[in-house]
Amino acid sequence: MSERTFYEFFAGGGMARAGLGQGWRCLFANDFDPKKAASYAENWGGDVLHVGDVANVATNQLPGHADLIWASFPCQDLSLAGNGAGLGGARSGTFWPFWNLVKSLRDEKRKPRTIVLENVCGLLTSHGGADFAALCNAIGDAGYWFGALVIDAQHFVPQSRPRLFLVAVDQSMNIPGHVISPYAVDMWHPHRLRTVQATLPERLRSRWLWFAPPVPKPSATRLIDIIEDEQTGPCWASEADTARLLGMMSPVNRAKIDLVMANRHRSVGAVYKRTRMEAGRKMQRAEVRFDLAGCLRTPGGGSSRQIIMMIENGRVRSRLMSARETARLMGLPDRYKLPERYNDAYHLTGDGVAVPAVRYLAENILLPVLNLREPHIVAA
Structure with missing residues (x-):
């Protein structure tokens, strides 16, 4: 051919x-x-x-x-x-x-x-x-x-x-x-x-x-499979910052965290910050999924960047998704060369x-x- x-x-x-x-x-x-x-x-x-x-x-x-x-x-x-x-x-x-x-x-x-x-x-x-x-x-x-x-x-x-x-x-x-x-x-x-x-x-x-x-x-690829074995991107957030993120969750989303923690298995979720209307006023909420990441977007603001939430042995950690992880979510092979600057790489993939x-x-x-x-x- x-x-x-x-x-x-x-x-x-x-x-x-x-x-x-x-x-x-x-x-x-x-x-x-x-x-x-x-x-x-x-x-x-x-x-x-x-x-x-x-x-x-x-x-x-x-x-x-x-x-x-x-x-x-x-x-x-x-x-x-x-x-x-x-x-x-x-x-x-x-x-x-x-x-x-x-x-x-x-x-x-x-x-x-x-x-x-x-x-x-x-x-x-x-x-x-x-x-x-x-x-x-x-x-x-x-x-x-x-x-x-x-x-x-x-x-x-x-x-x-x-x-x-x-x-x-x-x-x-x-x-x-x-x-x-x-x-x-x-x-x-x-x-x-x-x-x-x-x-x-x-x-x-x-x-x-x-x-x-x-x-x-x-697809056989799971969300946990896209996580870098050797972290090259953003550092893990402090316990206080992770606690604030958990505090932004609705009861429904917080229940997802509690359920995964009870299972005691290593799990990875993807978190987005979104503005929701509740009781007639706007509220910024953190929403989590453990099956899929949300749709990647260009980094027009902090809320557009996805957050990785790792739960292991009863401990919850969080950090921004790395550039290489966003590339994997787009199906790019690891040999694909990304820009050195985080925002440039995120903009490219998103x-x-x-x-x-x-x-x-x-x-x-x-x-x-x-x-x-x-x-x-x-x-x-």
């Missing part, structure tokens, strides 16, 4: 590249952030990397005819924590100059065969679904079949991280029947996705595909795409589509 080629936009530290893995060759990568770009170059080399605004990239910088364009465009204006600007915002709105490049490639007869757009699920409800409809309209007008699915990283790593993957396939290509379903599948197409899809104009719904990969095998989710999508949708030789008729 010939090597597949791709362009990687909004590349960050190259997590999509890590997920695609062997058998794929990157022809061009772009990111605006010089710190993330430095990590990309450190791990993958800088020969195909262009650092700068995507609006200033020209098609003559994009060599060859790529099988895939991967674009994990900025989510800040689409996330629940964002400002609600949507695709008109300064960050998420960079999708449009990127899409102008795609249209220019089409005009040059170098239209990419497949495209994957990855973002937060907030894209589905941004501006009442209008932003998602605008993306679908752009993709459909460019001559693609398309569909979306939500893949949660917890299928592969101990992190709750649902993300929206919008997959487009050139209309000239055939679609293998086993990668699509005639109807929505609950596992991949949650209610809010089905709802917004139903509001699309008929001309767009006629191009829609319900991509439905097989159910992945349960803003990335889960590596095994990329790999799963590539193996179960992208490669079957690209490798298909026999014709297949797609039902509208």
Whole structure:
């Protein structure tokens, strides 16, 4: 089988590249952030990397005819924590100059065969679904079949991280029947996705595909497995600080701690500080889980950093999650070189795409589509 080629936009530290893995060759990568770009170059080399605004990239910088364009465009204006600007915002709105490049490639007869757009699920409800409809309209007008699915990283790593993957396939290509379903599948197409899809104009719904990969095998990686054997990151907090953290827990969360302590086994939990409304006023609470870490986020403030809670022999300790532990939660191998500064590393991982989710999508949708030789008729 010939090597597949791709362009990687909004590349960050190259997590999509890590997920695609062997058998794929990157022809061009772009990111605006010089710190993330430095990590990309450190791990993958800088020969195909262009650092700068995507609006200033020209098609003559994009060599060859790529099988895939991967674009994990900025989510800040689409996330629940964002400002609600949507695709008109300064960050998420960079999708449009990127899409102008795609249209220019089409005009040059170098239209990419497949495209994957990855973002937060907030894209589905941004501006009442209008932003998602605008993306679908752009993709459909460019001559693609398309569909979306939500893949949660917890299928592969101990992190709750649902993300929206919008997959487009050139209309000239055939679609293998086993990668699509005639109807929505609950596992991949949650209610809010089905709802917004139903509001699309008929001309767009006629191009829609319900991509439905097989159910992945349960992950064998536990939260305790991501803990570093030799700690390289933040130090353990003082007993007083840990006591304050426990004091921020609701009775429900404190009961989880007491239950684990009673079992006397070494256990690891992940703690997030969140603001909750209680009795009509805002309260900062610490919430713990022992099965999964919460969704990693960029370190915009202290509350966005996850805390490790270790319980062993009746003793409770706490500390910030290390950079290497966040990388493991994203499915990055330990050989992946992280930035030396903690915040830079946390920003890199918290803003990335889960590596095994990329790999799963590539193996179960992208490669079957690209490798298909026999014709297949797609039902509208």
